[in-house]
Amino acid sequence: MKYDFTSVIDRRGKDALAVDAVGAVPGGPGLPGEGFDIIPMWVADMNFPTCPTIPEAIIERAKHPMYGYFQPREEYTQEIIHWQEKRNGVTGLTKECIGYQNGVLGGVVAALNILCSKGGNVLIHSPAYVGFIDSLTNNGYNAVYSSLVKDERGIWRMDFEDMERKIKEKSIHTAIFCTPHNPYGRVWEEWEVKQFMDLCKKYDVYVVSDEIWSDIILTGHRHIPPQSVSEDARNRTVAVYAPSKTFNLGGLIGAYHIIYNKWLRDRVEKEASLSRYNEMNVLTMHALIGAYRPEGYEWCDELCQTLTENINWAVDYINQHFEGVEVTKPEGTYMLFLDCSEWCAKHKKTLEELENMGYKVGVAWQDGKMFHGPCHIRMNLALPLSRVKEAFDRLDKYVFNA
Numbered sequence: 119m120k121y122d123f124t125s126v127i128d129r130r131g132k133d134a135l136a137v138d139a140v141g142a143v144p145g146g147p148g149l150p151g152e153g154f155d156i157i158p159m160w161v162a163d164m165n166f167p168t169c170p171t172i173p174e175a176i177i178e179r180a181k182h183p184m185y186g187y188f189q190p191r192e193e194y195t196q197e198i199i200h201w202q203e204k205r206n207g208v209t210g211l212t213k214e215c216i217g218y219q220n221g222v223l224g225g226v227v228a229a230l231n232i233l234c235s236k237g238g239n240v241l242i243h244s245p246a247y248v249g250f251i252d253s254l255t256n257n258g259y260n261a262v263y264s265s266l267v268k269d270e271r272g273i274w275r276m277d278f279e280d281m282e283r284k285i286k287e288k289s290i291h292t293a294i295f296c297t298p299h300n301p302y303g304r305v306w307e308e309w310e311v312k313q314f315m316d317l318c319k320k321y322d323v324y325v326v327s328d329e330i331w332s333d334i335i336l337t338g339h340r341h342i343p344p345q346s347v348s349e350d351a352r353n354r355t356v357a358v359y360a361p362s363k364t365f366n367l368g369g370l371i372g373a374y375h376i377i378y379n380k381w382l383r384d385r386v387e388k389e390a391s392l393s394r395y396n397e398m399n400v401l402t403m404h405a406l407i408g409a410y411r412p413e414g415y416e417w418c419d420e421l422c423q424t425l426t427e428n429i430n431w432a433v434d435y436i437n438q439h440f441e442g443v444e445v446t447k448p449e450g451t452y453m454l455f456l457d458c459s460e461w462c463a464k465h466k467k468t469l470e471e472l473e474n475m476g477y478k479v480g481v482a483w484q485d486g487k488m489f490h491g492p493c494h495i496r497m498n499l500a501l502p503l504s505r506v507k508e509a510f511d512r513l514d515k516y517v518f519n520a
Contacts, residue, residue: 121417123166123424124502129158133369136161140482147477154480157501157509161484162300162453164366164500166424168409169417172365175408176401188400190218197410198359198374204415205333206343211376217387218398219373222330223249225358226294227257228390229326229375232382233292234259241285241293241323243276245455245490247300250328254294262288263490266302272446274302278313285321292324295344298331301455301489301496303448305339308347315344315351324382327357330373331451333364333418337426339449345378353379356386361409364418372402425452428499428506435510440518452500455486459493461518469493472517479512 129137136158141149150156158165195213202208219225234240236258242250244263254261264281266274284290295314298305306314318325325344332341345352360373377383390396408414432454433447442461445454458472467475469487473495476483486494499506 119420121420126502126505127167136163147474150480151478156480156482157505159481159483159498159509162498163368166500168365169414171411171413172405172408175404179401179404185400190398190403193407194403197407201410206341208343208346215376215378217375219358219375219390220371220396222328222358222360222373223253225373225375226326226328227253228386229356230259230292231389232385233324239288239290241281241290245301247296248488250294262290274304274446276310276314278317282317285323290323293318295325295327297327297329298450300331300451301453302446303451303453305335305341305449308342311342311344312347315347318354319350325355327355329357330360330363334452335422335450336429356382361406365409367405370402370405371399425500428503432499432506439514452498454497454499455491456495456497458495462493475517476513479516481509481512
């Protein structure tokens with residue numbers, strides 16, 4: 119490969135939540151025991167060095183000693199238009215349809231605030247990203263969950279009958295759509311996206327589409343933007359993207375929305391501007407421009423290949439060695455969602471006890487209950503494969519088969 123996805127980089131003391139926060143939360147899991155270092159597999163950021171053109175762009179701008187108020191460059195929106203066309207097949211996207219957001223969740227809340235009344239019902243799939251759950255609750259909205267169901271092939275699907283019933287019974291007019299899905303990693307097929315958007319059209323449900331994971335698609339799958347499936351879908355959807363998940367730029371902040379419907383766009387942008395906090399950072403702008411250069415396309419392709427190999431290896435290992443642990447192979451993202459119900463019942467362990475067993479040997483993984491997984495653990499595989507193998511070797515020897 120041209121880019122580096124194998125070096126093990128020490129993140130200690132470099133402001134990395136994934137490492138420096140382990141053992142620092144009162145009442146949470148402690149530091150690993152003697153002889154074990156931390157393998158960060160919880161918070162959803164990557165342990166790969168980012169595409170080199172990103173620090174190059176940031177450093178080049180930072181050399182100029184003035185960082186005052188600035189006008190976003192035309193290049194910023196043009197690179198987004200080009201990226202969406204090349205990666206997602208989007209055509210007809212114009213500068214006017216693109217707007218800055220400090221973060222994807224901020225964009226989601228801005229859209230909800232103009233589409234819903236406080237106390238209003240919002241449809242969301244379960245299990246669900248904890249950020250959605252907290253944002254809905256914190257802003258006075260009521261989440262109505264529709265659980266994904268497994269089909270005869272073991273694939274998690276939307277339950278269209280359940281969604282339709284709840285939309286009618288709960289008078290729902292707004293839905294959050296996570297594509298690819300977090301935490302299961304489903305990359306929805308085109309017919310699924312179209313059927314979902316047709317259902318929303320039937321009941322006049324506006325869609326807030328979180329597509330932050332849309333660049334991290336594993337081999338054999340393709341992201342379908344909901345706005346692309348029909349003219350109606352294009353006009354009832356607020357789509358929110360960011361380079362942060364793709365290029366590991368979470369610490370820099372910065373996302374963007376795509377809204378074709380001018381009526382909807384004007385209101386979302388007004389809502390987002392009210393605090394005067396939703397302002398682009400000059401280094402964030404240059405980071406995106408650096409990410410969306412030709413090298414970024416190559417880097418992203420190699421990233422997806424690396425993650426596909428990591429996930430294939432990990433899922434095979436779980437199925438062969440961790441009896442009582444169930445996992446469905448994701449199609450996008452770099453997260454696994456482990457169902458440990460059978461293992462915990464057989465070994466008379468609580469999920470918390472299992473989590474702590476992992477932390478004691480340095481495997482820092484994440485409680486899945488906050489995602490509505492009753493006995494689940496979410497696990498990040500965006501690490502060099504050598505570290506993934508080390509983590510699974512520890513889990514084999516000291517946790518699942520101790």
